[in-house]
Amino acid sequence: MIEFQDVTFVHQNGVKALDGVSLKIDSGETVAIVGENGAGKTTLVKHVTGLLKPASGKVMVDGLDTSSTTTAKLSRKVGVAFQNPDHQLFSESVEEEMSFALRNFGFPAELVEQRVAWGLNLFGLTEYRKSSPLVLSGGEKKRLTLACILAWDPEVVILDEPTVGQDSIQKEKLAGTIRMLTSSGKTVVVVSHDIEFLWPIQPRVVVMKAGRVLGDGPAGKLMLDKGLLDAARVARPHLVEFYESLSNRPETPFVDPLEARRWVEGEGSP
Amino acid sequence: MADILKIDRLSFRYPDSPKKAVDGFDLSVGEGEIVVLAGQSGCGKSTLLRAVNGLIPHMYSGDYSGSVTVGGASVKDSEMKDLAQKVGFLFQNPENQIFMFTVERDVAFGLENLGVPRTEMRSRVDEAMKLLDITDLALRAPHELSDGQKQRVALAGVLAMKPRLVILDEPTSLLDPKTAEELVALVARLRKELGTTFVIVEHRLDLLVKMADRLVVMNEGRKALEGTPRDVLFGGEAEAYGVAVPSVTEVQRLLASDGSVGLGQLLGPVELADAVERRRA
Amino acid sequence: MYHRLDPRVKLLISILMFATTLLVRTLYELAAVLAFMVMVAAVATVLHRVGRTMAFTALFSGFIFVVNFVFTRNLETSILYAARFVAIVVSTSLFFITTSPDELEQVMKTFRFPRDVIFAFVTAVRFIPVMFLDTIQIMDAQKSRGLELEQGNLLKRVRNMIPILIPLVVNSVVRSGELAEAMESRAYGSVPRPTSLVEYRASAKDTAVAFAAVLLFALTAYSFYFVFPAKIL
Numbered sequence: 001m002i003e004f005q006d007v008t009f010v011h012q013n014g015v016k017a018l019d020g021v022s023l024k025i026d027s028g029e030t031v032a033i034v035g036e037n038g039a040g041k042t043t044l045v046k047h048v049t050g051l052l053k054p055a056s057g058k059v060m061v062d063g064l065d066t067s068s069t070t071t072a073k074l075s076r077k078v079g080v081a082f083q084n085p086d087h088q089l090f091s092e093s094v095e096e097e098m099s100f101a102l103r104n105f106g107f108p109a110e111l112v113e114q115r116v117a118w119g120l121n122l123f124g125l126t127e128y129r130k131s132s133p134l135v136l137s138g139g140e141k142k143r144l145t146l147a148c149i150l151a152w153d154p155e156v157v158i159l160d161e162p163t164v165g166q167d168s169i170q171k172e173k174l175a176g177t178i179r180m181l182t183s184s185g186k187t188v189v190v191v192s193h194d195i196e197f198l199w200p201i202q203p204r205v206v207v208m209k210a211g212r213v214l215g216d217g218p219a220g221k222l223m224l225d226k227g228l229l230d231a232a233r234v235a236r237p238h239l240v241e242f243y244e245s246l247s248n249r250p251e252t253p254f255v256d257p258l259e260a261r262r263w264v265e266g267e268g269s270p
Numbered sequence: 271m272a273d274i275l276k277i278d279r280l281s282f283r284y285p286d287s288p289k290k291a292v293d294g295f296d297l298s299v300g301e302g303e304i305v306v307l308a309g310q311s312g313c314g315k316s317t318l319l320r321a322v323n324g325l326i327p328h329m330y331s332g333d334y335s336g337s338v339t340v341g342g343a344s345v346k347d348s349e350m351k352d353l354a355q356k357v358g359f360l361f362q363n364p365e366n367q368i369f370m371f372t373v374e375r376d377v378a379f380g381l382e383n384l385g386v387p388r389t390e391m392r393s394r395v396d397e398a399m400k401l402l403d404i405t406d407l408a409l410r411a412p413h414e415l416s417d418g419q420k421q422r423v424a425l426a427g428v429l430a431m432k433p434r435l436v437i438l439d440e441p442t443s444l445l446d447p448k449t450a451e452e453l454v455a456l457v458a459r460l461r462k463e464l465g466t467t468f469v470i471v472e473h474r475l476d477l478l479v480k481m482a483d484r485l486v487v488m489n490e491g492r493k494a495l496e497g498t499p500r501d502v503l504f505g506g507e508a509e510a511y512g513v514a515v516p517s518v519t520e521v522q523r524l525l526a527s528d529g530s531v532g533l534g535q536l537l538g539p540v541e542l543a544d545a546v547e548r549r550r551a
Numbered sequence: 552m553y554h555r556l557d558p559r560v561k562l563l564i565s566i567l568m569f570a571t572t573l574l575v576r577t578l579y580e581l582a583a584v585l586a587f588m589v590m591v592a593a594v595a596t597v598l599h600r601v602g603r604t605m606a607f608t609a610l611f612s613g614f615i616f617v618v619n620f621v622f623t624r625n626l627e628t629s630i631l632y633a634a635r636f637v638a639i640v641v642s643t644s645l646f647f648i649t650t651s652p653d654e655l656e657q658v659m660k661t662f663r664f665p666r667d668v669i670f671a672f673v674t675a676v677r678f679i680p681v682m683f684l685d686t687i688q689i690m691d692a693q694k695s696r697g698l699e700l701e702q703g704n705l706l707k708r709v710r711n712m713i714p715i716l717i718p719l720v721v722n723s724v725v726r727s728g729e730l731a732e733a734m735e736s737r738a739y740g741s742v743p744r745p746t747s748l749v750e751y752r753a754s755a756k757d758t759a760v761a762f763a764a765v766l767l768f769a770l771t772a773y774s775f776y777f778v779f780p781a782k783i784l
Contacts, residue, residue, distance in 0.1 A: 037416065037446045051691045071694045080695045086725070087685070088692040090717035100714070104697025134721060139311055148696065165362075165443045167310045167473050168514030193446040196476065196517060235447035238476060238518040238539045245543030248550075257520035264525060264546055320732075329735050351741035359736040365681060366726050367733035369674050371653050378748035380737035385746050395748060413680045427737065 001027040001156060001187050002048055002078075007057035009043060009211075017043040018054070019211035025189065027155065030182050032198045032219070033191045035208035036233040041191045044208070045158055048189075049074045062155070076105050078156040079149035083164060085141035089133040094125060097133045098148050105152055119147035139170045146177065156187040163194040171197055199223070199237040200256050207232045220252050273339075274435050274467045275299040275322065280336035281491075282317055282326060291317040293491035294336070301434065304461055304468045306478050306499070309488035310512025315471045318488070319437050321345070322469070324353035341434055354380060358428035358436040362443060364420035365412075373415075373423050374399065374408040380431045398430040401460070418449035422456075429460070436460075438470045442477065450477055457481070476516035479503070479536055487511050500536045518542055553595035557757040558654035559661060560764070561646055564591070567768040568642035572635050574775050578627060581634050584771075588641050597648050604644050605637075612636045652676040657751045666745060674730065682723070689718045 002025040009018040017040050025031055033041050046052040047059045050066040059066040062077055082088070091097035098116045107115065120126045123143040128136060133144060142162070149157060159178075163171050178201060181188050192198055198205075198219070205222045207215040209232040215222055223229070223240050239260060243253040254260035277297040283290045292314045299305050307315055320326045324345050327334050338345040341356050348356075361367045370376040377398055381391045399405045402422045412420060421441065428436060438457070442450035454477045460466055472478055475485075478499075485502045487495035489511045495502050502508055503515050504523050515523065518539045525546070537545060553561070568588055575581045592598045616633035623629060650658075652673065659669045693714045694700065700711055734740075753761075 036448060037418075046691065049695055051694060070699070072697045072699055075695045075697055082688070082692045082695070084688070086722055087689045087718055088696065088714075090714050090721075101696035104699070137312060165440070167512050168509075169310055169512045171514070195447060199517075233446075233448045235451075238516065239521070241539035242518050242521065242543050245540045247547060254521075257517050257524060260521045261524040264521075323736055325732055325735060329732065350735055351738040354736055354738035354741075359733075361729065361733055361736075363729060366729035369670075369677060369730070369734070371673065371677055375748055382745040382747060383738045383741050385742035385744070388746060388748065388750065391746065391748055411680075412677070413684075431737065 001025055001029075001062055002189075003058075003060040004044075004047070005058045005060070007047065007054040007059055009047065009052060010055050016211050018047070020057070021211070021213055022057075023206065023213060023216070025187060027187050028182075028185055030178070030188045030201065030203040031190070031206060032201070032203040033189065033206045033208060034193060034195065034198070034232075034234050035214075036193070038210075039208040039232070040211040041208055042160060043211075045080060045160055045189070045191055048156075048158065049078050049080055072104065075101075075154070076152065077154055078158060079152065079154035080158045081142075081145055081149055081160060081162060083161040085138075085145045088145060089141060091133060093130050094120070094128045094133050094136075094144060095130065097144065098151055101148055101152050107152070115151040115153075119151040122150065123147040138165060139167075142166070142170070143173075150181075154186075156189065157181055158189040158191070160191045161193070162190065163192060163197050175201065193234070195223075195235050195237050199239065202255060207234060209233070224253065272301060272342075273298045274301045274341055275469070276337075276339040277318075277322070278337045278339070280318070280321060280338060281333070282321060282335075283333035284317075284330070285332050290333070290491050292321065295488075295491065295493055297486065297493065297496075299435075299467060299469060301467055302461060302465050303483045304457070304470065304478075304481060305484045305486060306475070306482040307469060307471045307486050307488060308473065308475065308508075308511075308513045309494070313488045313512075314491040315488055316439065317491075319359070319439055319469070319471060322435075323357040323359045323437060324348065324350050325359075328353075351384065354433075355384070355431050356433055356435065358431060358433035360421075360425055360428055360436065360438045360441055362440045364417055364424050364444070367424045368412040368420060368427075371411060372409050373404065373412060376412065376423060377426045377430050379427055384431075394430050394432070398426040401429060401463075402426040402456070416449075417444055418452065421445065421449075421453060425456075429464075429466075433466070435467045435469065438468065438472075440471055440473065442472065442474055450474070454478060454481060473514070475499075475503075475514065476519075479516060479519060480538065487513055503536070553591075553597075554649050556760060557751070557753045558650050558658050559753065560757045560761045561650055561654075562658055563761055564764050565642045565646035567764055568645070569639060571768060571771055572638040572642070574772055575631070575635065576775070578631060578634075580775055581631060581638070585634065585638055585641075588638065588645070592641070592645055595645065595649055597645070600648050601641055601644055604640060608637055608640045660747070666740075666743065670739075678726070682719070685722055686715065686719060689715050689722075692718075 004021050004023040007018050007021045010016050033044065035041050043052060047054060047066065048061060050069060050071045053067045061074055064074065066074060089097060091100060095116050098119055099112045102112045102115055120129060123146065125140065125144060125147060136144060162174055178188055190198065202219045205217065205219045206213055207222065207228060214232050215225065215228045223236055229236055239254050242260065243249055250263055254263065277295055280292055280295045281290055282292045295318060309315055317326065320330065321338055327346060328350050345353060368376050369379055374395055378391055378395045381394060399408060402425055404422050404426060407415065407419060412423065441453055445453065457468055458481050461468060470478060482499050485497065485499040486493060487502060487508060494511050495505065495507060503519050504526065508515055519536055522537055522542050571584050575584055592601045612633040615636050616629050619629035619632050656669055656673050690700065698711060698714055
């Protein structure tokens with residue numbers, strides 16, 4: 001679905017943001033891209049929709065070469081939810097905001113109406129239909145930007161740091177949304193440094209540092225590689241630290257606290 | 271140990287709002303304490319913080335009742351210029367609290383505003399930069415710095431005013447975990463070296479849980495829970511108020527609830543593993 | 552080297568240049584002044600940058616020439632007025648090109664500009680790079696919603712600016728609010744004249760250059776008025 005072929009990208013100031021990145025993401029996968037600030041995660045994301053074009057190498061999205069395809073066309077297939085909703089809300093009403101992208105992509109009027117209603121309902125925003133998007137709370141704005149994207153039903157959804165500034169209730173809702181997207185067959189890519197949030201989702205993890213891919217594999221395996229994570233300055237989930245510190249432990253690390261407790265008590269009994 | 275901050279039945283309602291943002295809130299903070307304030311978005315934390323450093327009522331007017339006392343002085347009856355020297359406020363977005371072209375001038379910003387003479391200002395600025403380990407950034411332009419560095423520059427500017435109480439509004443929300451860890455360690459060090467009192471509003475408790483003396487959970491403008499982090503997180507009510515219990519703490523709580531692991535202090539992942547093994551041995 | 556002069560001296564030089572162009576009455580005098588300015592710009596190594604402002608300047612100066620000629624039918628005075636405009640632009644742009652925002656602030660402080668005006672200027676300049684980055688991020692976000700910024704006729708392109716401008720303006724307003732809170736929290740406005748961490752003192756070199764500039768101006772003014780232009784060339 002998405003393929004990076006030995007991609008290099010250099011910023012105007014000479015810094016190599018991507019240094020020979022090769023990566024393949026298949027349809028329906030759930031992938032987390034982790035790494036410290038400046039590792040190249042957002043640069044990577046921007047290459048998927050052609051906002052940035054590689055200096056060398058190729059980026060293919062569903063068979064299209066991003067260097068010769070418009071961002072609008074690529075965005076039809078790949079919806080990107082950027083970190084800051086205040087960088088995109090501008091309409092007079094929430095429903096207008098939701099129909100903006102749909103109209104740009106050429107959806108006919110009745111379908112626009114249908115999708116807007118569906119999206120608002122899915123994210124519990126129907127009551128704000130006629131309100132200005134600018135008066136919504138931070139959490140509601142984030143939900144709105146997601147609703148806008150899902151309204152045009154892209155095959156791939158990329159979330160760039162979706163948990164920043166979110167409280168635990170909002171994060172739970174977000175985790176639920178990701179699960180829903182995955183189960184409806186969408187390819188989901190989450191760029192995040194919130195390891196604790198990502199861990200229970202157990203995605204495929206791609207670790208980046210200084211424009212390179214240092215590691216790529218299932219969360220259950222990758223998060224155990226302390227050397228790799230330290231090199232990339234990526235924190236390990238606390239449950240994994242706990243798991244590793246036990247001298248006597250099960251095959252795979254605990255995914256949530258309940259699992260940990262069950263095992264500890266199971267082992268304890270004579 | 272005297273109370274450096276005393277909030278007594280504080281209530282505040284913004285002029286265009288039907289509901290009170292803060293509704294009868296009480297809190298006493300002793301000197302040198304680290305208090306973490308948590309609660310879901312919209313619970314009134316931001317309003318409360320602004321009532322402590324004086325932005326409410328001096329910059330934002332509204333329906334104000336009750337009192338806030340800092341270092342013995344009433345916030346309502348003090349001027350911002352005196353309050354600024356008692357209470358430091360580190361805002362959430364590091365970018366929007368750095369004004370000057372160079373780092374050292376921004377650290378000096380508060381002192382320039384107070385009319386502090388140049389020689390004294392120079393030594394206080396140098397001291398603050400040294401404390402925050404940013405001396406080598408003195409002549410850099412702020413927009414070139416990383417978020418973690420900007421955070422430290424802003425904090426240096428706050429500490430240069432020598433406040434006894436510093437408020438941090440979600441300081442780690444825009445930082446990656448490693449940088450966030452460094453900031454938290456920095457706060458612990460500052461408390462130890464300077465004896466400064468810290469009130470920190472945070473969602474990400476896993477980093478602060480071991481360092482904080484007290485955890486206060488706010489809900490709909492009122493105090494919902496208060497106690498040591500361990501007591502509050504083990505109490506089982508925190509989740510209902512939108513406060514996520516860190517995963518390892520949750521494991522410890524589950525094990526402690528049926529006596530399998532001791533009910534002692536809050537343990538980190540490695541310590542908990544040790545405790546589990548010792549119990550088994 | 553020129554850049555490192557005290558900004559007040561640079562300001563003086565530009566003002567004197569400007570004043571000289573007002574004293575000019577013949578084309579020979581004007582040519583001499585323009586040549587001198589070009590020389591100073593070259594010394595300051597900013598000839599290239601000053602040259603870049605010429606496109607618009609030349610257009611406007613041509614307009615001045617035409618209007619003048621139509622009304623006076625005098626070739627010499629028309630050229631004089633047109634060229635004078637160019638000279639004014641060169642002298643002022645020389646100052647702004649060689650003076651950093653920091654130095655501009657220092658000049659404003661020397662001339663006792665109101666504290667709030669200086670602060671507004673400094674903050675605005677400090678946030679220019681930030682707003683630039685914001686604009687790029689906004690454009691990226693809207694492009695990702697299918698907004699086409701490079702297609703369509705003029706009217707359509709202008710309309711497509713709205714999804715960029717509104718978030719930009721809104722963000723600026725929000726930013727101002729946050730800045731205001733931070734300012735208040737750091738005692739802004741406590742004293743009418745804030746002290747300054749960095750001291751700006753004119754060196755002997757600065758004073759010497761300033762003195763030389765004034766002397767040169769006096770001599771030029773004298774020769775324009777009491778000596779034939781041809782003689783000083």
